[in-house]
Amino acid sequence: MLVNRTPVFTLRAARDGQSAEQRAAAASAALRRAVEDDPAEVRTEAQGDVAVVLVGARPIVTLGPEDAAAAGDPTPEVHASRVAAQLRDALRKEQSRSATLMTLLSVALVVLSGILGLFLIQRAGVLADKTRAWIADNPERVPAIRLRSIEVIRPASLRAAIHIGVGAAKALAQVGVLYGWVLIALSLFEPTRVYAEQLTGFVFGPLYALLVRLVSSLPLLVVALIASIALIVLVRFVGLFFDSVARGETTVEWLPADLAVPTSLLVRAAIILAFFVLAAPLVTGDDGGTLARVGIIAVVALGLAITPLLASVAVGVTVVYGRRLRVHDFAEIGGREGRVCAITLLEVRLEDARGHEVRVPHLLGLIHPTRVLGPEPLVTVVLTLAPATAGQEDVRDLLLDAAGAVGQRPAADLLAFDADGALYSVSAYSSAPDARARLNAALAAALTAAGVPLGRPPRSAAAAEAWIAAGAPPGRPPRAQAS
Template sequence: MACLPRAGGVRGVRAGRFALLLVLLAALSGLACGQVPAAVAAVAATPASAPPQDEATVRIYSRKIATFRAPFLGIQPPGRASRAQEAIEDLLEAGGPGVVTVRKEPQGNVVLVDGAFALILTPEDVDPLRPDKLDATTQATVAALSRAINETHEARDQGRLLRAVGFSLIATALFAFLAWAVVRLRGALSARIGDLLAQAAQRARGAGQPLWEATRPHAIGQWLVRAASWVLLVALAYEWLVFVLQQFPATRVWGEQLGLLVLRLLEQLGGNMLRALPDLLVAAIIFLLARALVAAVRPIFDRAEKGQSGPTWLDHDLAAPTRRLVSVGIWIFAVVMAYPYLPGSQSEAFKGMSVLIGLMITLGGSSLIGQAFSGVILLYGRVLRVGEYIRVGGNEGTVLSLALFTTRIRTGMGEEVTLPNSVILANVTVNYSRTVQGAGFIVDTSVTIGYDTPWRQVHAILLEAAGRTEGICAEPAARVFQTALSDFYVEYRLVCQATPQRPLARAELMHLLNANVLDVFNEHGVQIMSPHYFSDPAGAKVVPPGDPYAAPSRRPPASSASAESVPTHAAAAARPPTSP
C-alpha cells in the first residue's frame, strides 16, 4: 500500500490519528489494486445515516483557511475542521518550505503542504449561496493557506519582528505629534473662526440690531472647531491602530478587517443611497406638487382675507385659519402618499418608531387635540370674532387674535390675557359686541337705592349721568332697568352702548360713567346707599305723598298714557319718563 510521506519530526502525533490519516490517504490515492481497505469501507458505512451538522471553519492566525459544510467519510464538519487544523499546525511546526499544492481525486481536491496531506475539499463544501465552483473555492483556500504559512515564517523571524516593532514605534510617535498639533491648533482656530462669525453677524444686522449676541459667535466657533478636531483625532487614531495591527502576523487579520470596515461601511451607505434615489425622486415630486398646490390656493384666501374677492361662504376673518387648515391637510396627504417611498420606511425600526410616535400622541396629545377642536368650533361656530368685547369667567376684554389653540384678549386695563380655547368653550361667554348696532360694545353699571327714593328720579339721574359721559353713544339710547326688588332696596341697572377708540377705552369709560353717576346723585341729594334694618323703623320707608317726580324727573303731560314707559336717553330728561 502506497501513501503520501509526512515530514519527519512532527511532535505530538498520536498513533490513532496517524493511522486514520493513512487510511484516508490510501482511500483517496486510487491504488493499483483498485480496492478500498476494509477499514475505510467500515468507517464510510457506519455513520452514513448520521444527520449532518453545522458548518465549521479552519483558522490559522485568525485567518480563515477553509469552511467545511458537509460530512466526509462519516466525519462531521466540526470533526473535519479540528483534524485539518491539527494537521496544518503540525506541518507548520515542522518548519518546511511551506509549498502548497493541490491534487484532484474523485472525492474532491486534496490540499498538500510540502507533499503532506493538510485537508480535502468536496463539492458539498462549496457555498451554495455563491456561484463559485470547487476549483475556485480550492484556489481561495490555497491562497489563504499560503499567506498563513508566510505569516508563520515571519513570526519566527526575529529580524522581521524587530522591524515591525520599529515601524510601530515610529507610527506611534507620529500619531502623538499630530494629536498634539491638533490640540494646539484648536485654540487658535476657535478664536479665529469666532472672530469671522462675529464679523459676519455684524454685517448681517436685522432692524438695526445684531442677529446674535456678542458671545454667541465665539461659542459657535469653539463648538465647530472642537467637533472638527475630535473627528480628526478619531481618524488619526483609526489609521494608527490599523497600521500597527498590520505589522504583526498574529494581529494582521484584525488590521485588515478594521481597515476595510470604514470602506465597506461607506460602500454600503453609497449603495443604499444609489438604490434609494428613484424612491427619493418620487417622494420629492410628491412634496413639490404639494408645495405648488399650497402656493396655488394661497392667493384665493389672501383675497378673501383682504375683502377683495373669494368664495361667498368664506368670511374675511376665517380666511387665514382656513388657509392654514387647508395647507396642513395638503401636507399631511403628501406625507402619507410619500411615506412608502421614504428610505427605510419598510424596516422594523421605522415601523417601531411610527408605533411609538402614535402611542405618544395617543397618550399625551389628548389635550392638544381637544384644544385644536375647540379652536375649530370657536372659529367656524362664529362664537367670537376679532375686535369683539367679551367676558369669559373672570376675564373680559377685546379679542386680539383667535388661533387654533389659544385666544388672546386685551383687558380694559391694557393687560394681554391668553386663554386656551378649551377654557373658553367650557365657560359661559358674554359677548358685549355681538348685539350692538355698528362698532362698539355694551357698558352697564348697577346701583342699589332705598325704597324711599322715587324710581323715576333714579332713572333720570342715571340717564343724565350717561348723557354726560363722553364715549356713550346717543343712538341707540341708554336704558335703565329695575333688575331686583330686594328686601331693603331696589337694584337699578344702566345699560348703554360705547364705541372703543383706544385699548383702555372701556376702563376709562367705566371710570367716567361711575364718576358722573356719583356726581349727579350728589347734585340731587340722593344717597347711593343700601339700607339694612335690624328693627322696624318709626315710619314706613315709602316715597312721600305728592313727590313721585323729584328732580331731575318731571311729571308727564296730562295727555300721555297712564302706563309710563322707560326713558331711553339722558337728553330725554327734559320729558318725564314712563314706567316700563
C-alpha cells in the first residue's frame, strides 16, 4: 500500500476473492480519500477473526489470519497494530511534507504579491504625477463650474481641488495596496490567520457601521447636500457682488468702492456662521445635532483663536468707517511714517521713503499715538551755518528758495546762535516720499554755490532740536540765545 507513491506496508495474501495487488490498490485509494478529506487518528478495530485498520471513521484495510501468518505475526490484531503504527508514521511524514510545501508556496505567494504591490504603488504614484503635470500644462482645459450665470467654483479653485483629490487618491490607493498585501501575507500562514481576521474586523467593522448609518440617514443627507449647495451659491454670489462694487462695475449708495472688500469678508463669514448655528438645526430637525454643535464649537474656537485678530478688526472698523485716515495721505502709525496706500480691517499699509510697503496692525494704534500728516507732510531739516549768517536776509532767502524748489510753503527760521554757529530750521510741505533727502540735497547745492560756510552747533542747539523733533510748526522757534 502506497501513500503518495511511498510504500507503507505490504499485503501478501489474497482475501475474499481479491488478490493481494487488488487489496493493496483498494487500500491505497481509501487512504488517499481519507487524506484528502481530513487526516484523523489511525486506529484498529477487531471484528471476529479479522482486524480492521481505520483512519478516523473510514476503513482502510481488513486483515485476516492469512495476512498475519504471511507477515509472521501471531494474530490479526497484532498484525493490525503494526500496520497502524506504520500507517501513522507515514501519514505524519506526509503531513509534514505537505506543510513544508504549503509554507514554501505561501512564502512564494507573499514575495510575488509584494512585487505586484510595489508595482501598483509605483504605478499609482506615476498616474498621480502625470495627472498633475497634465493639469499644470493644460490649465485652460479645466473649466469653471457654473450655476447658470453664477460662477460657483473658479478654474483655479477647481484645479487646486483636483490637485488635492489626486494626492488623496494616490495616498488612499497606496495604503489600500499595502493593506491588501498585509492581509494576504497574514492569511497564508496558519499561526497568523487569526490576526488577518482581527485586522479585517478592525478596518471594515467601523466602515460597515458607517455605511449602515449613512444609508439610514440618506434623506437627511440629500437635504443637507441641497442646503450646502445653496450656501455655496449664496456665498459665491455675495463675493461676486462686492467684487463688482470694488471694481466700480456696480454702484451702491450706502457702500463706497474702497469698503467693498472688507465688507464682503465680514458678510460671507457671517453667512457661514449663521448657517451652522441657525440653519443647521432647521435642516436636521435637531437643535442639539452634530451640525449645530459644530457651529457652536466653531464660533467658540474661532473666538478664542482669533481674539487678537478680532481686537484688531474692532479697532480697524473705527478707523475704516470713521474715516480717520485717508488713502494717499501721510501718517505716522505705530512708530512708522509713510504714505497711506491702503486701509483694511486688519492693518494700514504704508509706503516708506524708499518705496517699501510697511504693514502696521491696528492694534499698534492703541499703544503708539497716530499722527495724521495730511496729503503734504511737513519736512524739516536743521542745519548749522557760520555765526556771521545770523540775521542776514540774503542767507534766509537762499534757504527759502532751496526749500521752495522741493515743496510748498517753505520756511526758514533761526533757532539759536552763539559764537560757534547759527542754527537754522528749514521746512517745506511736500508729498514726495523722499522729500527729506531732496531737501538736504537742495540746501547743500545752494549753500555750496553761494559759498556760505557751515558752523558748529551752538550750545543751545539741544533744546532747539528737541523742539523740532516734537513736530512744532515753523515760524515759532524758541527764543534764540546769544553767548
